[in-house]
Amino acid sequence: MTVDRAPLTEKLVSALEAIVGPQHVAAPETALPEGVDGRLPQAVVFPKDPEEIGAILRYANENRLAVIPVGGGTQLGLGHPPERAEIALSLSRLDQIVAHEPADMTVTVQAGISIAALQAHLARHGQCLPYDPPLPGRATIGGIIATREAGPLRQAFRGVADRLLGIQVVTASGKIAKAGGRVVKNVSGYEMGRLYTGSLGTLAVIVEATFKVQPSFLDAGMIAVSLPSVEAARPVIRALLDSDAQPVLLELLGPITVGAASPAELLSGFPQHARAFASFEASDLPGGQSGALLVAGYAGTREEMEWQLAEAERLITPHLDKGAAMERIPWALGHQAVLQAHRHDAQRVVPLAASAPLDSAGARAQQRAGTSPADDYVTCRAHVRASELVQVVSQALALAAGSGFALAYAAHAGTGIVRFHVPAGDEERLAWLIGSLREGSIGAGGSLIVERAAPSLKAKISVFGPLGKEFFLHKAIKERMDPIRILNPGRFLGNL
Amino acid sequence: MSSQQGAASATQGRVTPRLVEELRRVVGEENVFVEPSEVLAWECDGYTLERHPPEAVVLPASTEEVSRVMRLLHQAQVPVIPRGAGTSLSGATVPVGGGVVVSLSRMNRILKIDLENRRAVVEAGVVNLWVTRAVENDGFFFAPDPSSQGACTIGGNVATNSGGPHTLKYGVTINHILGVEMVLADGTVVELGGDVEERPGYDLAGFVIGSEGTLGIVTKAVVRLTRAPQTYRTLLAVFDTIDAATRTVSEVIRQGIIPAAVEMMDNLIIQAVEEAFHFGFPKDAAAVLIIELDGLQAGIDELSRRVQAICAQEGAREIRAARDEKERQELWKARKRAFGAIGRISPSYVTQDGVVPRTKLPDILRIIAEVGRRHGIPIANVFHAGDGNIHPILLFDDQNPDEVERVLAASDEILTACIELGGSVTGEHGIGIEKVKHVAAMYTQDDLDVMTGLREVFDPGRRLNPGKIFPSSKGCIEVKRPRPKASA
Numbered sequence A: 001m002t003v004d005r006a007p008l009t010e011k012l013v014s015a016l017e018a019i020v021g022p023q024h025v026a027a028p029e030t031a032l033p034e035g036v037d038g039r040l041p042q043a044v045v046f047p048k049d050p051e052e053i054g055a056i057l058r059y060a061n062e063n064r065l066a067v068i069p070v071g072g073g074t075q076l077g078l079g080h081p082p083e084r085a086e087i088a089l090s091l092s093r094l095d096q097i098v099a100h101e102p103a104d105m106t107v108t109v110q111a112g113i114s115i116a117a118l119q120a121h122l123a124r125h126g127q128c129l130p131y132d133p134p135l136p137g138r139a140t141i142g143g144i145i146a147t148r149e150a151g152p153l154r155q156a157f158r159g160v161a162d163r164l165l166g167i168q169v170v171t172a173s174g175k176i177a178k179a180g181g182r183v184v185k186n187v188s189g190y191e192m193g194r195l196y197t198g199s200l201g202t203l204a205v206i207v208e209a210t211f212k213v214q215p216s217f218l219d220a221g222m223i224a225v226s227l228p229s230v231e232a233a234r235p236v237i238r239a240l241l242d243s244d245a246q247p248v249l250l251e252l253l254g255p256i257t258v259g260a261a262s263p264a265e266l267l268s269g270f271p272q273h274a275r276a277f278a279s280f281e282a283s284d285l286p287g288g289q290s291g292a293l294l295v296a297g298y299a300g301t302r303e304e305m306e307w308q309l310a311e312a313e314r315l316i317t318p319h320l321d322k323g324a325a326m327e328r329i330p331w332a333l334g335h336q337a338v339l340q341a342h343r344h345d346a347q348r349v350v351p352l353a354a355s356a357p358l359d360s361a362g363a364r365a366q367q368r369a370g371t372s373p374a375d376d377y378v379t380c381r382a383h384v385r386a387s388e389l390v391q392v393v394s395q396a397l398a399l400a401a402g403s404g405f406a407l408a409y410a411a412h413a414g415t416g417i418v419r420f421h422v423p424a425g426d427e428e429r430l431a432w433l434i435g436s437l438r439e440g441s442i443g444a445g446g447s448l449i450v451e452r453a454a455p456s457l458k459a460k461i462s463v464f465g466p467l468g469k470e471f472f473l474h475k476a477i478k479e480r481m482d483p484i485r486i487l488n489p490g491r492f493l494g495n496l
Numbered sequence B: 001m002s003s004q005q006g007a008a009s010a011t012q013g014r015v016t017p018r019l020v021e022e023l024r025r026v027v028g029e030e031n032v033f034v035e036p037s038e039v040l041a042w043e044c045d046g047y048t049l050e051r052h053p054p055e056a057v058v059l060p061a062s063t064e065e066v067s068r069v070m071r072l073l074h075q076a077q078v079p080v081i082p083r084g085a086g087t088s089l090s091g092a093t094v095p096v097g098g099g100v101v102v103s104l105s106r107m108n109r110i111l112k113i114d115l116e117n118r119r120a121v122v123e124a125g126v127v128n129l130w131v132t133r134a135v136e137n138d139g140f141f142f143a144p145d146p147s148s149q150g151a152c153t154i155g156g157n158v159a160t161n162s163g164g165p166h167t168l169k170y171g172v173t174i175n176h177i178l179g180v181e182m183v184l185a186d187g188t189v190v191e192l193g194g195d196v197e198e199r200p201g202y203d204l205a206g207f208v209i210g211s212e213g214t215l216g217i218v219t220k221a222v223v224r225l226t227r228a229p230q231t232y233r234t235l236l237a238v239f240d241t242i243d244a245a246t247r248t249v250s251e252v253i254r255q256g257i258i259p260a261a262v263e264m265m266d267n268l269i270i271q272a273v274e275e276a277f278h279f280g281f282p283k284d285a286a287a288v289l290i291i292e293l294d295g296l297q298a299g300i301d302e303l304s305r306r307v308q309a310i311c312a313q314e315g316a317r318e319i320r321a322a323r324d325e326k327e328r329q330e331l332w333k334a335r336k337r338a339f340g341a342i343g344r345i346s347p348s349y350v351t352q353d354g355v356v357p358r359t360k361l362p363d364i365l366r367i368i369a370e371v372g373r374r375h376g377i378p379i380a381n382v383f384h385a386g387d388g389n390i391h392p393i394l395l396f397d398d399q400n401p402d403e404v405e406r407v408l409a410a411s412d413e414i415l416t417a418c419i420e421l422g423g424s425v426t427g428e429h430g431i432g433i434e435k436v437k438h439v440a441a442m443y444t445q446d447d448l449d450v451m452t453g454l455r456e457v458f459d460p461g462r463r464l465n466p467g468k469i470f471p472s473s474k475g476c477i478e479v480k481r482p483r484p485k486a487s488a
């Protein structure tokens, strides 16, 4: 991957240093060596509070400089490559828990706190936020809100915005603005939290958020089923969803070789399997590799969990034929495998600089230790009607097989969300494949976004797909909130 | 932008005979009302302290008609007040500055039910309860259940982000809407969100929920259907002090138990409900809690025992469990009819809707009692205790101007106390006209500028439901607020 490196502007660095102090401005070569989708900013700045962020944004506005908010840096490749990228603004020093009253079941945190740090705090009170992103040690609350990603637990707990009670941001013009509050119900004023969730840092910098938390699972267990084909999963999914036993996650993963191993072995092998998959050529595919793994997770008290697992087994049993197998597996094993299936490189991404500049040679060497992540495979995420998910996956597999692509998938089966992974390679052919997969998703009532691809590939495709006839509203909102286009310019739908 | 808040009225158009004629051509002669005697029915909603008749009322029957009506009103620059069933408790449908009420009551069809994907597509005028009625035999329900659910519409629920007793576990309206079809101020029809969980771009469907008719007229909604739980345990816990009841609420939640609902009724409400319906509540109790647990058969009795133990430990003098579905329904009927029962003991009442952190419930209830005593206004409490969402009902006689003043003062003090305790002035009824002045206490001008700026993206002329939610800044033309008058 080539990295455009703009000449470092003394003026910019000294202006930023005047705001945050010299020890909190870093050279991008050390603090963000991979850049942002191939672009290296001129400086990385680590403000300590919303006021400093406001001052930075005002300066950027006056000088028409682009600002890239950075949380844990785990998803900086999401969206179109930024048009411009002068300042990377890290939230890492805003990492405090502002308020937590366990009996109120609400928690207020700064945007730069990692999900793992927050979960550890909540766990001490028997509580949690039911989101389970890969890389929890790095992914931040701000990044989670900005990307509106929801993982496997969405099946039971819905999306990120569903628990967001209040939010504070710094607007593009540098003003601190809040909406909502710290109580569990509130209908005073507009739902700004909804607008910021999924806005990919294009409307404002998120600095603080209040969430409704959840009691921790008392007990949780899983069942994994290996099935001879993805089509065989459809009646099982229906039966499991149509039951009093409601899974908290229901994942469909594949392809797998049926009968090669037990479901548990397949799952424990899944990270390697999936990772290896990224470098597979279609010709490497053994003929039998067309099966699927279905993983259903249940939680509750011991008694509730046991009843549900037994009920799920009862429902699955009639569907077990032709080499299908079913097995109970520990939650931790299944959960880890599922996350890996959604994000293959999860173990390989190297931490960013936390705050102060790192020794540059050290940081670079560290970064290079992982392979350049965006290059080795391409990921698309589709949202379709849940009832059509299996069909969409099955069509994708046929499409890939017919055109010589090795395609792996991981789906939140109950909510109609599926990720497709294919090895990077010939970009013309990939562009064609993405277009075809997108057609399938649109046909099933939904959409497809390209979550991960090299900037050169992104130049050949549309990251978000058709704009839709409501695009004029999206555009007008961006123009209203960030008229000079300093926040993540060009990254979002329609290159907003 | 805030300095232009009042400007809309300066350019406000009038409802001319010609406009009326054109509106009639779109929706039919019989679906436009202009006679003062006719439009009086739309002069207020569930909040009766302020009234102002609209200039006209239009009842379109389709999205297409709504769009054409909106185009005409746009050309004429006339303010528009979207309206569902008119059960708002915050005056959100009162045409304070005149204008035309567009009522969705004729758009009341359930268009599609898709059980496999757990959603339904309904027109905005569909009554909340009809959705549940349509799917309950299949084991589903529409989770937001305002106490007014037999009358209020899905469009009104979307516009006010309504809650209800069961939002403690299931969330409010926003958690159950996947998409809306909406007509903008100029007549443009847009589809926001839709059939699937997420669309690329900003979450506009989420954003417009709770906007009280200021961003567009909702014509359809894609709603989530929720699977009915396997079983329920519904308890009635009786307390000799309000404090003990509110402490119980906090303790249940603190122990990691999330009931489906925790509702509280105080002595005044118990008496009113008993008088009206004879459910058999102890008339001398200071407070009762209705606690509903739902979920799997497996484990629910254990959970119920834990909750009963907490009640006892906090001082409940009696705990009854509904023995069957009939008893359960009776309890809920008592709760949901509490407002109606109040009508029997007081000629008029105003319901407030503040929220405090759950742990502050004992404080706010003490404050409410004190405020009521000081102003000589009886206040009854029946509310969503599990959410910290209070509903003090202030009883008065609206023929008595002095009482009206005291009710307004007492309401103000209660809402101010909610803000001071870290809460909000409204959990589910919305700002409407009633609480506009409190908005400035909750938000800074910078906070509000962001919101009003976005309003202009949707409705540059600010003609949709003017005078609601946002305070107009000083120096601007104030929307004239008439003195309260006697009910007709």
Ligand SMILES: Cc1cc2nc3c(=O)[nH]c(=O)nc-3n(C[C@H](O)[C@H](O)[C@H](O)COP(=O)(O)OP(=O)(O)OC[C@H]3O[C@@H](n4cnc5c(N)ncnc54)[C@H](O)[C@@H]3O)c2cc1C
Pocket (backbone or CB within 6 Å): A068, A069, A070, A071, A072, A073, A074, A075, A076, A077, A078, A091, A111, A112, A131, A132, A133, A134, A135, A138, A139, A140, A141, A142, A143, A144, A145, A146, A147, A149, A150, A151, A152, A160, A200, A201, A202, A204, A205, A206, A207, A339, A342, A343, A451, A488
């Ligand atoms: C439940 C769940 C499941 C997930 N599953 C997957 C998965 O399977 N595969 C996958 O690839 N990802 C997944 N993700 C997303 C992944 O975890 C993201 O990496 C993470 O949410 C981003 O956090 P970050 O702090 O690293 O953000 P960054 O990578 O630093 O930033 C991501 C984007 O958000 C913007 N941003 C960050 N912080 C802010 C802020 N404070 N204000 C404004 N904008 C900001 C950035 O500008 C950038 O555009 C999941 C997330 C969740 C919550």
Ligand SMILES: Cc1cc2nc3c(=O)[nH]c(=O)nc-3n(C[C@H](O)[C@H](O)[C@H](O)COP(=O)(O)OP(=O)(O)OC[C@H]3O[C@@H](n4cnc5c(N)ncnc54)[C@H](O)[C@@H]3O)c2cc1C
Pocket (backbone or CB within 6 Å): B045, B046, B081, B082, B083, B084, B085, B086, B087, B088, B089, B092, B093, B104, B124, B125, B145, B146, B147, B148, B151, B152, B153, B154, B155, B156, B157, B158, B159, B160, B161, B162, B163, B164, B165, B212, B213, B214, B216, B217, B218, B219, B339, B340, B428, B429, B465
């Ligand atoms: C006895 C009683 C009990 C109640 N209990 C509860 C409760 O438990 N929880 C709760 O949340 N509320 C409760 N309410 C308040 C009220 O019922 C809700 O706010 C309800 O959602 C209003 O629906 P509606 O159809 O009557 O709307 P209306 O009162 O007609 O309108 C309310 C607001 O929505 C707007 N609006 C209506 N339809 C549309 C549309 N199609 N498009 C755009 N805007 C629209 C109006 O402009 C107005 O701003 C109660 C009211 C009463 C009278």
